[in-house]
Amino acid sequence: MTTNTHELDRIAITVKSHMLLRQLLRENPTLEEIMRNARNETEALVGVRNWVLSDIKQNKDAYSFYKRETHGREAFEKLTWKDFAAIRILDYIDNAGRGFDDLNLRGEKAISNPIHLIWLAVTHGTGGAKPYFFKDMLMLFRQFSGTYKRKFPTTEKVEEWMDRWPTGLDPRIIKLREENRERILKIIIDKIDKKKINDNKFFFKPNLSQEQKYLKALEWWDSRLFHLRFAVRSPDLLNELLDNSLDPDTMKILYEAETKGIPFFVNPYYLSLLHVRVPYFSVGADLAIRHYVIYSQQLIDEYGSIVAWExxxxxxxxxxxxxxxxxxxxxxxxxxxxxxxxxxxxxxxxxxxxxxxxxxxxxxxxxxxxxxxxxxxxxxxxxxxxxxxxxxxxxxxxxxxxxxxxxxxxxxxxxxxxxxxxxxxxxxxxxxxxxxxxxxxxxxxxxxxxxxxxxxxxxx
Ligand code: SF4
Incomplete structure (x- = not known):
């Protein structure tokens, strides 16, 4: 994909792109021949098209699917992994030069013409295509040539992956989460005692001991309203409830997110799933949830310019x-x-x-x-x-x-x-x-x- 074909025609590709391009041509002598002999983009497109068409025509099912003579699930199931690659390459060629509003580029027009980019790179060392473009092409042509086969993980493999971390039902994790809950509740109790939090639903009657207050707060914990009312809305409180365990780089990102206007809303229960004390068995066990709570630099960079999801x-x-x-x-x-x-x-x-x-x-x-x-x-x-x-x-x-x-x-x-x-x-x-x-x-x-x-x- 390019944003402006004329500009990119002059942009040199990087050394890494050159190395990947060389590998692509080495692995696909026919592609190399077509690219080296093509005097212009059209000849490159026609050359690759004829090559891929002659291959796909040998498989009637794939050819009629590509020609849209057959469609639907049954026809789709007859396609092989290699056919997918052939159809994808032909599709690129049939739509070469078409412009699309790319929401990933904040709505900028992107022109699709991968074969043109390969030809520019081979012929002039230009086109501006990035290494990940060539990596993608390398995999696509490996799929087409049959050297890259699709492998589905076995059930055992999937189970092995899942067993890498303890689940939330593991008694050791339950214990850790209870510790987290206690820490969070004690901070909230302290804030109520010091009148930093005043709420007309969640407050303590006079003369309660700390123990009684804690038992009361434990009752609150089961209420939906408590979690909405005490949801964290700032990076500082988030860090405080996590026992100030967030590192300075993370805090910097979170402050930036706050300045950018990204809302913070983390309810105490969800926060209690993040571990502060991390014994050996729980290292990484909360990452999936942590990544839901801690914003990334990429999100901050995009926030304010997101055009739409779809x-x-x-x-x-x-x-x-x-x-x-x-x-x-x-x-x-x-x-x-x-x-x-x-x-x-x-x-x-x-x-x-x-x-x-x-x-x-x-x-x-x-x-x-x-x-x-x-x-x-x-x-x-x-x-x-x-x-x-x-x-x-x-x-x-x-x-x-x-x-x-x-x-x-x-x-x-x-x-x-x-x-x-x-x-x-x-x-x-x-x-x-x-x-x-x-x-x-x-x-x-x-x-x-x-x-x-x-x-x-x-x-x-
Ligand atoms: S993913 Fe769903 S639950 Fe989470 S913030 Fe978005 S809309 Fe809400």
């Missing part, structure tokens, strides 16, 4: 999105496929039990549609009306039969809000069935078959 998520009023759907508004309904659409309610469901560093909705957090201002997220009066209009969209669509209620997190909505949403969906589904009775055969709309709730709360 191009279909870019919705402009009155215009079809990338998948061709015209949606009622840009916040509440997302749709990529004919049969299913996502509903994001204007309720507490626009928050989550915590912000995951790898959230695929980071774009929505960036623009504030999803957030952790829990008081402000309580549904307004107008939400009832709006919900009706949004559900009209589902009722009046001939293909929709599956609704995914998400957010944020669907279960962050109060029981009352969720009940209202589910009741309205039920009514809408009934109306759809009723309306179908009046439609002639062959013109009936899809009935609702599935209502899904997208949530991560059970892991908190």
């Amino acid at each position: 191009k279909e998520d870019i919705v402009k009023p009155g215009e079809p999105n990338a998948a061709g759907w015209i949606l009622p508004n840009e916040h509440n309904i997302h749709r990529r496929y004919p049969e299913v659409a996502i509903l994001i309610p204007d309720t507490m469901g626009r928050a989550c039990g915590g912000l995951c560093a790898s959230c695929q909705r980071m774009y929505d957090f960036q623009r504030g549609n999803l957030n952790f201002n829990l008081d402000k997220l309580k549904p307004r009066q107008t939400w009832d009306e709006k919900l009706g209009t949004l559900l009209d969209y589902f009722e009046n669509d001939s293909q929709l039969r599956d609704i995914l209620i998400t957010g944020g997190d669907a279960l962050m909505s109060s029981d009352k809000s969720l009940e209202k949403i589910l009741d309205k969906i039920y009514e809408m589904a009934l109306h759809k069935i009723e309306a179908n009775k009046k439609r002639p055969e062959g013109e009936k709309y899809a009935h609702f078959l599935r209502i899904r709730l997208g949530t991560r709360l059970p892991v908190y």
Whole structure:
């Protein structure tokens, strides 16, 4: 992929790219011959195309799949690993020179023409392609030549990988997490005692001993509200509750994240899954969770410039999105496929039990549609009306039969809000069935078959 072909034509490739290119040509003499003999990009494209076509034509199933004469699962299952490579190369050639809005490049146009890049590199040592491009081409042509075979890990291998770390059910890990809980609760108790935290629900009656306060706080621990109320919202408190165990480099990153406006929201339970004391058996055992909590430099660099997670998520009023759907508004309904659409309610469901560093909705957090201002997220009066209009969209669509209620997190909505949403969906589904009775055969709309709730709360 290139951003501007004319500019890249002059950009020299690096020494590392040269070495990988040399390896690519050494392993694929036919490719080398085509590249060295091609006087221009077109000859390179035609040469590679003829070479790969002559190969794929020997396999009828692969050739007709590539020509789109066959499709579907059954036809797909007949393809080999090598066929995938052949089709991918031909696809590159058929689409050579096409421009795409690349959301990874903040929406910049990217031009796809890998064969051109190889030809430029071979002929002029230019094209600007990076080493990972050549690495990718090396693997692609190994797959095509059959020297790179696909290997699936065995069950034993997968189990061996899983056994590298103890699970959360391991008594030693349970013990460590209890220690973490105790440390966190004691800090919170201290803050309440020193009046650094004032809460009208979570407070101590006068004259309780430290022991009694701790027992009370242990009761709070089982309450959902406690975890929302005491969720960490700053790097300093995060570090304090982790016994100041975060190193200065990590803290620097977290301060930068705070300045950049990335929200912090880590509930005490989730925090108790991160180990401060790390005996030999638990080294690395909390990494999967730690990476959800500690932001990366890459996220900080991108935050503020994230365009959207998927191009279909870019919705402009009155215009079809990338998948061709015209949606009622840009916040509440997302749709990529004919049969299913996502509903994001204007309720507490626009928050989550915590912000995951790898959230695929980071774009929505960036623009504030999803957030952790829990008081402000309580549904307004107008939400009832709006919900009706949004559900009209589902009722009046001939293909929709599956609704995914998400957010944020669907279960962050109060029981009352969720009940209202589910009741309205039920009514809408009934109306759809009723309306179908009046439609002639062959013109009936899809009935609702599935209502899904997208949530991560059970892991908190
Ligand atoms: S729970 Fe889901 S939507 Fe919420 S922050 Fe995590 S990944 Fe994102």
